[in-house]
Amino acid sequence: MAEFTMELNDEQKEVRDWLHGFAADVIRPAAAEWDEREETPWPVIQEAAKIGIYSLDFYAQQYFDPTGLGIPMAMEELFWGDAGIALSLVGTGLAAVGVLANGTEEQIGTWVPQMYGDPNDVKVAAFCSSEPDAGSDVASMRTRAVYDEARDEWVINGTKTWATNGGIASVHVVVAVVDPELGSKGHASFIVPPGTPGLAQGQKFKKHGIRASHTAEVILDHVRVPGSCLLGGKEKLDERLARAREKVKAGGERVRNAAMATFEASRPAVGAMAVGTARAAYEVALDYAGTREQFGRPIIDNQGVAFQLADMRTQIDAARLLVWRASWMAVNGKPFTAAEGSMSKLFASETAKKVTAGAIQILGGNGYTREYPVERMHRDAAIYTIFEGTSEIQRLVIARTLSGMPIR
Protein backbone atom coordinates (compact mmCIF):
# COMPACT_ATOMS: atom_id res chain seq x y z
CA MET A 1 0.00 0.00 0.00
CA ALA A 2 1.31 3.47 -0.89
CA GLU A 3 1.43 6.02 1.94
CA PHE A 4 -0.90 8.96 1.41
CA THR A 5 1.06 11.93 0.17
CA MET A 6 0.23 15.43 -0.99
CA GLU A 7 3.51 15.67 -2.88
CA LEU A 8 3.76 14.47 -6.48
CA ASN A 9 6.92 12.45 -7.11
CA ASP A 10 9.41 13.51 -9.81
CA GLU A 11 7.89 11.25 -12.44
CA GLN A 12 4.39 12.54 -11.70
CA LYS A 13 5.60 16.14 -11.85
CA GLU A 14 7.11 15.44 -15.25
CA VAL A 15 3.82 13.98 -16.51
CA ARG A 16 1.88 16.88 -15.00
CA ASP A 17 4.10 19.45 -16.74
CA TRP A 18 3.82 17.57 -20.05
CA LEU A 19 0.01 17.50 -19.77
CA HIS A 20 -0.08 21.13 -18.73
CA GLY A 21 1.96 22.05 -21.81
CA PHE A 22 -0.51 20.22 -24.06
CA ALA A 23 -3.46 21.79 -22.25
CA ALA A 24 -1.98 25.30 -22.57
CA ASP A 25 -0.62 25.04 -26.12
CA VAL A 26 -3.16 22.82 -27.87
CA ILE A 27 -6.38 22.50 -25.87
CA ARG A 28 -6.90 26.04 -24.52
CA PRO A 29 -6.37 27.83 -27.87
CA ALA A 30 -8.88 25.47 -29.55
CA ALA A 31 -11.51 25.71 -26.80
CA ALA A 32 -13.67 28.59 -28.04
CA GLU A 33 -13.80 27.24 -31.60
CA TRP A 34 -14.97 23.73 -30.68
CA ASP A 35 -17.41 25.13 -28.12
CA GLU A 36 -19.03 27.15 -30.93
CA ARG A 37 -18.93 24.27 -33.40
CA GLU A 38 -20.46 21.86 -30.87
CA GLU A 39 -18.58 18.99 -32.45
CA THR A 40 -16.03 16.40 -31.38
CA PRO A 41 -12.57 17.97 -31.83
CA TRP A 42 -11.09 15.11 -33.89
CA PRO A 43 -7.88 17.03 -34.81
CA VAL A 44 -7.11 17.63 -31.12
CA ILE A 45 -7.75 13.97 -30.28
CA GLN A 46 -5.42 13.02 -33.12
CA GLU A 47 -2.70 15.32 -31.84
CA ALA A 48 -3.09 13.88 -28.35
CA ALA A 49 -2.88 10.36 -29.82
CA LYS A 50 0.33 11.20 -31.69
CA ILE A 51 2.14 12.15 -28.48
CA GLY A 52 0.58 9.37 -26.40
CA ILE A 53 -1.87 11.35 -24.27
CA TYR A 54 -4.83 9.76 -26.03
CA SER A 55 -3.88 6.12 -25.55
CA LEU A 56 -4.67 3.07 -23.51
CA ASP A 57 -1.09 2.94 -22.22
CA PHE A 58 -1.20 6.44 -20.80
CA TYR A 59 -4.61 5.99 -19.22
CA ALA A 60 -3.73 2.60 -17.72
CA GLN A 61 -0.47 3.97 -16.31
CA GLN A 62 -2.34 6.69 -14.44
CA TYR A 63 -5.20 4.36 -13.45
CA PHE A 64 -2.84 1.87 -11.80
CA ASP A 65 -0.58 4.48 -10.16
CA PRO A 66 -0.36 3.16 -6.56
CA THR A 67 -0.35 6.65 -5.05
CA GLY A 68 -3.80 7.21 -6.54
CA LEU A 69 -2.75 10.65 -7.75
CA GLY A 70 -2.17 9.77 -11.42
CA ILE A 71 -5.79 10.07 -12.59
CA PRO A 72 -6.74 13.19 -10.56
CA MET A 73 -3.55 14.95 -11.62
CA ALA A 74 -4.17 14.12 -15.31
CA MET A 75 -7.85 15.09 -15.15
CA GLU A 76 -7.10 18.40 -13.45
CA GLU A 77 -4.56 19.43 -16.07
CA LEU A 78 -6.62 18.42 -19.11
CA PHE A 79 -9.82 20.00 -17.80
CA TRP A 80 -7.84 23.11 -16.86
CA GLY A 81 -7.26 23.35 -20.64
CA ASP A 82 -10.93 23.01 -21.55
CA ALA A 83 -13.70 20.81 -20.17
CA GLY A 84 -15.45 20.00 -23.47
CA ILE A 85 -12.29 19.02 -25.31
CA ALA A 86 -10.93 17.18 -22.29
CA LEU A 87 -14.12 15.15 -22.00
CA SER A 88 -13.67 14.17 -25.64
CA LEU A 89 -10.18 12.98 -24.68
CA VAL A 90 -11.12 11.05 -21.55
CA GLY A 91 -14.64 9.83 -22.43
CA THR A 92 -13.10 6.74 -24.02
CA GLY A 93 -11.17 6.08 -20.81
CA LEU A 94 -14.40 6.08 -18.83
CA ALA A 95 -15.78 3.38 -21.15
CA ALA A 96 -12.48 1.50 -20.98
CA VAL A 97 -12.67 1.44 -17.18
CA GLY A 98 -15.98 -0.43 -17.51
CA VAL A 99 -14.10 -3.15 -19.42
CA LEU A 100 -10.98 -3.05 -17.24
CA ALA A 101 -13.13 -3.42 -14.11
CA ASN A 102 -15.45 -6.21 -15.31
CA GLY A 103 -13.88 -7.83 -18.37
CA THR A 104 -11.73 -10.92 -18.71
CA GLU A 105 -8.12 -10.51 -19.82
CA GLU A 106 -9.12 -11.62 -23.30
CA GLN A 107 -11.95 -9.07 -23.47
CA ILE A 108 -9.64 -6.30 -22.27
CA GLY A 109 -7.01 -7.26 -24.85
CA THR A 110 -9.55 -7.47 -27.68
CA TRP A 111 -11.75 -4.45 -27.10
CA VAL A 112 -9.88 -1.74 -25.23
CA PRO A 113 -7.29 -1.14 -28.01
CA GLN A 114 -10.17 -0.89 -30.52
CA MET A 115 -11.72 1.83 -28.37
CA TYR A 116 -8.72 4.11 -29.04
CA GLY A 117 -7.83 3.08 -32.62
CA ASP A 118 -4.37 4.32 -33.58
CA PRO A 119 -2.89 7.80 -34.07
CA ASN A 120 -3.65 7.75 -37.81
CA ASP A 121 -7.19 6.50 -37.32
CA VAL A 122 -8.37 7.52 -33.86
CA LYS A 123 -11.58 6.08 -32.43
CA VAL A 124 -13.66 6.90 -29.37
CA ALA A 125 -15.78 4.68 -27.11
CA ALA A 126 -19.04 5.20 -25.22
CA PHE A 127 -20.42 3.99 -21.90
CA CYS A 128 -24.20 3.69 -22.08
CA SER A 129 -26.05 3.29 -18.81
CA SER A 130 -28.53 6.20 -18.43
CA GLU A 131 -31.99 5.93 -19.96
CA PRO A 132 -34.90 8.37 -20.38
CA ASP A 133 -36.61 6.90 -17.30
CA ALA A 134 -33.50 5.73 -15.46
CA GLY A 135 -31.15 8.58 -14.57
CA SER A 136 -30.50 8.86 -10.85
CA ASP A 137 -32.73 5.82 -10.38
CA VAL A 138 -30.46 3.32 -12.12
CA ALA A 139 -32.49 0.38 -10.83
CA SER A 140 -35.42 1.34 -13.08
CA MET A 141 -33.35 0.61 -16.20
CA ARG A 142 -35.39 -1.06 -18.95
CA THR A 143 -32.89 -1.98 -21.65
CA ARG A 144 -33.11 -5.74 -21.71
CA ALA A 145 -30.53 -8.34 -22.72
CA VAL A 146 -31.87 -11.84 -23.32
CA TYR A 147 -29.64 -14.87 -23.86
CA ASP A 148 -30.24 -16.89 -27.02
CA GLU A 149 -28.68 -20.16 -25.95
CA ALA A 150 -29.01 -21.88 -29.33
CA ARG A 151 -26.79 -19.27 -30.98
CA ASP A 152 -24.77 -18.27 -27.90
CA GLU A 153 -25.78 -14.67 -28.52
CA TRP A 154 -27.31 -11.90 -26.41
CA VAL A 155 -30.16 -9.88 -27.89
CA ILE A 156 -30.33 -6.31 -26.59
CA ASN A 157 -33.29 -3.95 -26.91
CA GLY A 158 -33.76 -0.50 -25.40
CA THR A 159 -32.98 3.20 -25.54
CA LYS A 160 -29.98 4.76 -23.85
CA THR A 161 -29.61 8.49 -23.41
CA TRP A 162 -26.98 11.07 -22.53
CA ALA A 163 -24.22 8.80 -23.81
CA THR A 164 -20.93 10.65 -24.18
CA ASN A 165 -19.68 9.64 -27.68
CA GLY A 166 -22.93 7.69 -28.18
CA GLY A 167 -23.41 6.70 -31.83
CA ILE A 168 -20.01 8.01 -32.96
CA ALA A 169 -18.08 5.46 -30.89
CA SER A 170 -16.36 2.41 -32.33
CA VAL A 171 -17.10 0.29 -29.27
CA HIS A 172 -20.17 0.88 -27.09
CA VAL A 173 -20.28 -0.55 -23.58
CA VAL A 174 -23.96 -1.07 -22.80
CA VAL A 175 -25.47 -1.84 -19.40
CA ALA A 176 -28.66 -3.90 -19.63
CA VAL A 177 -31.06 -5.81 -17.43
CA VAL A 178 -30.54 -9.57 -17.41
CA ASP A 179 -32.70 -10.30 -14.34
CA PRO A 180 -35.47 -7.74 -13.71
CA GLU A 181 -36.15 -9.15 -10.22
CA LEU A 182 -32.77 -8.06 -8.87
CA GLY A 183 -32.80 -4.29 -9.43
CA SER A 184 -29.34 -2.91 -10.16
CA LYS A 185 -27.76 -6.28 -9.23
CA GLY A 186 -29.60 -7.82 -12.17
CA HIS A 187 -27.65 -5.66 -14.61
CA ALA A 188 -24.76 -6.76 -16.79
CA SER A 189 -22.45 -4.93 -19.19
CA PHE A 190 -21.97 -5.84 -22.83
CA ILE A 191 -19.59 -4.86 -25.56
CA VAL A 192 -21.34 -3.85 -28.74
CA PRO A 193 -18.62 -4.18 -31.40
CA PRO A 194 -18.11 -1.60 -34.16
CA GLY A 195 -20.67 -1.78 -36.96
CA THR A 196 -23.12 -4.08 -35.13
CA PRO A 197 -26.53 -3.93 -36.88
CA GLY A 198 -29.39 -2.52 -34.79
CA LEU A 199 -27.36 0.08 -32.87
CA ALA A 200 -28.06 3.63 -34.03
CA GLN A 201 -27.55 7.15 -32.76
CA GLY A 202 -30.75 8.91 -31.77
CA GLN A 203 -30.98 12.60 -30.95
CA LYS A 204 -27.71 14.50 -30.54
CA PHE A 205 -28.15 16.96 -27.68
CA LYS A 206 -27.44 20.68 -28.02
CA LYS A 207 -26.01 21.49 -24.63
CA HIS A 208 -25.46 24.39 -22.22
CA GLY A 209 -21.75 23.56 -21.76
CA ILE A 210 -19.02 21.00 -22.57
CA ARG A 211 -20.23 21.51 -26.12
CA ALA A 212 -17.09 20.02 -27.69
CA SER A 213 -18.14 16.69 -26.19
CA HIS A 214 -20.70 14.71 -28.18
CA THR A 215 -23.73 13.57 -26.16
CA ALA A 216 -26.51 11.54 -27.77
CA GLU A 217 -29.19 8.90 -27.45
CA VAL A 218 -28.31 5.37 -28.49
CA ILE A 219 -31.06 3.15 -29.83
CA LEU A 220 -30.64 -0.62 -29.54
CA ASP A 221 -33.07 -2.50 -31.75
CA HIS A 222 -32.59 -6.28 -31.63
CA VAL A 223 -28.85 -5.85 -31.34
CA ARG A 224 -27.23 -9.29 -31.38
CA VAL A 225 -23.80 -9.70 -29.82
CA PRO A 226 -21.81 -12.91 -29.37
CA GLY A 227 -21.80 -14.55 -25.92
CA SER A 228 -18.16 -13.50 -25.64
CA CYS A 229 -19.30 -9.85 -25.47
CA LEU A 230 -20.82 -10.27 -22.01
CA LEU A 231 -18.21 -8.63 -19.77
CA GLY A 232 -16.77 -11.13 -17.32
CA GLY A 233 -18.40 -14.10 -19.08
CA LYS A 234 -21.56 -16.17 -18.54
CA GLU A 235 -20.24 -18.37 -15.75
CA LYS A 236 -19.28 -15.39 -13.61
CA LEU A 237 -22.62 -13.70 -14.33
CA ASP A 238 -24.57 -16.79 -13.30
CA GLU A 239 -22.59 -17.03 -10.06
CA ARG A 240 -23.10 -13.33 -9.35
CA LEU A 241 -26.86 -13.54 -10.01
CA ALA A 242 -27.16 -16.59 -7.75
CA ARG A 243 -25.34 -14.74 -4.96
CA ALA A 244 -27.52 -11.67 -5.45
CA ARG A 245 -30.69 -13.78 -5.28
CA GLU A 246 -29.49 -15.22 -1.99
CA LYS A 247 -28.75 -11.75 -0.62
CA VAL A 248 -32.14 -10.43 -1.72
CA LYS A 249 -33.74 -13.30 0.18
CA ALA A 250 -31.65 -12.37 3.22
CA GLY A 251 -32.65 -8.64 2.92
CA GLY A 252 -31.41 -6.40 0.10
CA GLU A 253 -29.24 -3.96 2.05
CA ARG A 254 -25.84 -5.53 1.33
CA VAL A 255 -26.65 -5.70 -2.38
CA ARG A 256 -27.06 -1.96 -2.56
CA ASN A 257 -23.88 -1.34 -0.60
CA ALA A 258 -21.78 -3.43 -2.97
CA ALA A 259 -22.98 -1.42 -5.97
CA MET A 260 -22.22 1.84 -4.19
CA ALA A 261 -18.57 0.93 -3.59
CA THR A 262 -17.85 1.00 -7.34
CA PHE A 263 -19.13 4.56 -7.66
CA GLU A 264 -17.09 5.69 -4.66
CA ALA A 265 -13.96 4.73 -6.57
CA SER A 266 -14.88 6.47 -9.85
CA ARG A 267 -16.37 9.71 -8.51
CA PRO A 268 -13.10 11.38 -7.43
CA ALA A 269 -12.05 11.48 -11.10
CA VAL A 270 -15.06 13.71 -11.83
CA GLY A 271 -14.13 15.79 -8.79
CA ALA A 272 -10.67 16.28 -10.32
CA MET A 273 -12.22 17.48 -13.60
CA ALA A 274 -14.17 20.06 -11.59
CA VAL A 275 -10.99 21.16 -9.78
CA GLY A 276 -9.36 21.73 -13.20
CA THR A 277 -12.20 23.96 -14.42
CA ALA A 278 -12.37 25.86 -11.11
CA ARG A 279 -8.61 26.46 -11.10
CA ALA A 280 -8.71 27.72 -14.68
CA ALA A 281 -11.44 30.28 -13.90
CA TYR A 282 -9.75 31.35 -10.66
CA GLU A 283 -6.48 32.01 -12.48
CA VAL A 284 -8.19 34.17 -15.09
CA ALA A 285 -9.98 36.10 -12.33
CA LEU A 286 -6.82 36.59 -10.26
CA ASP A 287 -4.94 37.88 -13.27
CA TYR A 288 -7.78 40.20 -14.29
CA ALA A 289 -8.24 41.58 -10.78
CA GLY A 290 -4.57 42.52 -10.66
CA THR A 291 -4.62 44.45 -13.95
CA ARG A 292 -8.11 45.94 -14.29
CA GLU A 293 -8.18 49.43 -12.75
CA GLN A 294 -11.20 51.31 -11.47
CA PHE A 295 -11.19 54.33 -9.17
CA GLY A 296 -7.48 54.70 -9.95
CA ARG A 297 -6.33 51.31 -8.59
CA PRO A 298 -6.44 47.61 -9.47
CA ILE A 299 -9.78 46.14 -8.47
CA ILE A 300 -7.97 43.53 -6.34
CA ASP A 301 -7.08 46.42 -3.96
CA ASN A 302 -10.70 46.22 -2.82
CA GLN A 303 -11.24 43.73 -0.03
CA GLY A 304 -14.57 42.82 -1.60
CA VAL A 305 -12.73 41.45 -4.63
CA ALA A 306 -9.62 40.12 -2.88
CA PHE A 307 -11.68 38.16 -0.34
CA GLN A 308 -13.63 36.50 -3.17
CA LEU A 309 -10.33 35.33 -4.63
CA ALA A 310 -9.16 34.13 -1.22
CA ASP A 311 -12.33 32.07 -0.83
CA MET A 312 -12.02 30.66 -4.34
CA ARG A 313 -8.48 29.46 -3.79
CA THR A 314 -9.33 28.01 -0.37
CA GLN A 315 -12.24 26.05 -1.81
CA ILE A 316 -10.21 24.78 -4.78
CA ASP A 317 -7.41 23.54 -2.51
CA ALA A 318 -9.93 21.90 -0.16
CA ALA A 319 -11.63 20.21 -3.13
CA ARG A 320 -8.32 18.88 -4.42
CA LEU A 321 -7.45 17.45 -1.01
CA LEU A 322 -10.78 15.62 -0.81
CA VAL A 323 -10.28 14.29 -4.35
CA TRP A 324 -6.72 13.11 -3.69
CA ARG A 325 -7.74 11.43 -0.42
CA ALA A 326 -10.58 9.53 -2.10
CA SER A 327 -8.40 8.54 -5.08
CA TRP A 328 -5.72 7.23 -2.75
CA MET A 329 -8.36 5.28 -0.80
CA ALA A 330 -9.77 3.76 -3.99
CA VAL A 331 -6.41 2.58 -5.32
CA ASN A 332 -5.39 1.17 -1.95
CA GLY A 333 -8.69 -0.62 -1.29
CA LYS A 334 -9.64 1.46 1.75
CA PRO A 335 -13.30 1.14 2.76
CA PHE A 336 -15.33 4.27 2.06
CA THR A 337 -16.93 4.37 5.51
CA ALA A 338 -18.05 8.00 5.11
CA ALA A 339 -18.64 7.89 1.32
CA GLU A 340 -15.44 9.86 0.84
CA GLY A 341 -15.59 9.38 -2.96
CA SER A 342 -19.05 10.97 -3.15
CA MET A 343 -17.91 13.68 -0.72
CA SER A 344 -15.04 14.65 -3.00
CA LYS A 345 -17.26 14.80 -6.09
CA LEU A 346 -19.95 16.78 -4.27
CA PHE A 347 -17.58 19.39 -2.88
CA ALA A 348 -15.44 19.76 -6.00
CA SER A 349 -18.41 20.07 -8.36
CA GLU A 350 -20.19 22.64 -6.19
CA THR A 351 -16.88 24.51 -5.89
CA ALA A 352 -16.49 24.63 -9.68
CA LYS A 353 -19.94 26.17 -10.06
CA LYS A 354 -19.28 28.76 -7.36
CA VAL A 355 -15.78 29.66 -8.49
CA THR A 356 -16.70 30.05 -12.16
CA ALA A 357 -19.70 32.23 -11.22
CA GLY A 358 -17.41 34.31 -9.00
CA ALA A 359 -14.93 34.66 -11.86
CA ILE A 360 -17.62 36.12 -14.13
CA GLN A 361 -18.46 38.65 -11.40
CA ILE A 362 -14.81 39.70 -11.03
CA LEU A 363 -14.47 40.21 -14.79
CA GLY A 364 -17.64 42.33 -14.81
CA GLY A 365 -19.09 42.91 -18.30
CA ASN A 366 -16.13 41.19 -19.89
CA GLY A 367 -16.83 38.08 -17.84
CA TYR A 368 -20.27 37.91 -19.38
CA THR A 369 -18.98 37.79 -22.95
CA ARG A 370 -17.45 35.07 -25.09
CA GLU A 371 -14.35 37.25 -25.53
CA TYR A 372 -13.18 35.87 -22.18
CA PRO A 373 -13.14 32.19 -21.23
CA VAL A 374 -14.86 32.34 -17.84
CA GLU A 375 -18.33 32.48 -19.41
CA ARG A 376 -17.61 29.15 -21.13
CA MET A 377 -16.04 27.72 -17.97
CA HIS A 378 -19.17 28.60 -16.00
CA ARG A 379 -21.39 26.84 -18.55
CA ASP A 380 -19.05 23.85 -18.50
CA ALA A 381 -18.93 23.69 -14.70
CA ALA A 382 -22.68 23.06 -14.48
CA ILE A 383 -22.20 19.48 -15.71
CA TYR A 384 -20.17 18.39 -12.70
CA THR A 385 -23.15 18.58 -10.33
CA ILE A 386 -25.21 16.48 -12.75
CA PHE A 387 -23.32 13.59 -14.32
CA GLU A 388 -21.88 10.59 -12.48
CA GLY A 389 -24.60 11.21 -9.88
CA THR A 390 -26.16 14.60 -9.14
CA SER A 391 -25.24 16.59 -6.02
CA GLU A 392 -28.50 15.49 -4.43
CA ILE A 393 -27.61 11.84 -5.03
CA GLN A 394 -24.11 12.39 -3.56
CA ARG A 395 -25.75 13.86 -0.44
CA LEU A 396 -28.12 10.89 -0.26
CA VAL A 397 -25.21 8.46 -0.51
CA ILE A 398 -23.18 10.29 2.13
CA ALA A 399 -26.15 10.59 4.49
CA ARG A 400 -27.08 6.92 4.08
CA THR A 401 -23.50 5.83 4.60
CA LEU A 402 -23.10 7.92 7.74
CA SER A 403 -26.45 7.06 9.27
CA GLY A 404 -27.06 3.56 7.97
CA MET A 405 -30.63 4.71 7.36
CA PRO A 406 -32.56 4.32 4.08
CA ILE A 407 -32.99 8.10 3.75
CA ARG A 408 -35.15 9.16 0.79
Ligand SMILES: Cc1cc2nc3c(=O)[nH]c(=O)nc-3n(C[C@H](O)[C@H](O)[C@H](O)COP(=O)(O)OP(=O)(O)OC[C@H]3O[C@@H](n4cnc5c(N)ncnc54)[C@H](O)[C@@H]3O)c2cc1C
Ligand atom coordinates in the same frame (compact mmCIF):
# COMPACT_ATOMS: atom_id res chain seq x y z
C1 LIG B 1 -23.48 15.99 -20.78
C2 LIG B 1 -23.86 14.70 -20.16
C3 LIG B 1 -23.08 13.58 -20.36
C4 LIG B 1 -23.43 12.35 -19.80
N1 LIG B 1 -22.70 11.22 -20.10
C5 LIG B 1 -23.19 10.02 -19.74
C6 LIG B 1 -22.58 8.82 -20.23
O1 LIG B 1 -21.56 8.86 -20.92
N2 LIG B 1 -23.14 7.63 -19.90
C7 LIG B 1 -24.26 7.55 -19.14
O2 LIG B 1 -24.73 6.44 -18.90
N3 LIG B 1 -24.87 8.67 -18.64
C8 LIG B 1 -24.36 9.89 -18.94
N4 LIG B 1 -24.99 11.04 -18.48
C9 LIG B 1 -26.20 10.91 -17.68
C10 LIG B 1 -26.08 11.44 -16.26
O3 LIG B 1 -25.34 10.56 -15.47
C11 LIG B 1 -27.51 11.69 -15.74
O4 LIG B 1 -27.98 12.85 -16.39
C12 LIG B 1 -27.57 11.86 -14.24
O5 LIG B 1 -27.32 10.63 -13.61
C13 LIG B 1 -28.92 12.40 -13.76
O6 LIG B 1 -29.97 11.69 -14.30
P1 LIG B 1 -31.21 12.49 -14.97
O7 LIG B 1 -30.63 13.46 -15.94
O8 LIG B 1 -32.17 11.50 -15.49
O9 LIG B 1 -31.84 13.33 -13.80
P2 LIG B 1 -32.96 12.83 -12.75
O10 LIG B 1 -32.53 11.56 -12.13
O11 LIG B 1 -34.29 12.86 -13.42
O12 LIG B 1 -32.89 13.97 -11.66
C14 LIG B 1 -33.53 15.24 -11.83
C15 LIG B 1 -33.36 16.03 -10.54
O13 LIG B 1 -33.99 15.33 -9.45
C16 LIG B 1 -33.06 15.11 -8.42
N5 LIG B 1 -33.34 13.83 -7.76
C17 LIG B 1 -33.60 12.63 -8.33
N6 LIG B 1 -33.78 11.70 -7.41
C18 LIG B 1 -33.62 12.30 -6.20
C19 LIG B 1 -33.68 11.87 -4.85
N7 LIG B 1 -33.93 10.59 -4.54
N8 LIG B 1 -33.47 12.76 -3.87
C20 LIG B 1 -33.20 14.07 -4.17
N9 LIG B 1 -33.13 14.53 -5.43
C21 LIG B 1 -33.33 13.67 -6.43
C22 LIG B 1 -31.70 15.10 -9.10
O14 LIG B 1 -30.66 15.36 -8.19
C23 LIG B 1 -31.89 16.19 -10.13
O15 LIG B 1 -31.68 17.44 -9.54
C24 LIG B 1 -24.60 12.27 -18.99
C25 LIG B 1 -25.37 13.41 -18.76
C26 LIG B 1 -25.03 14.61 -19.34
C27 LIG B 1 -25.92 15.81 -19.12
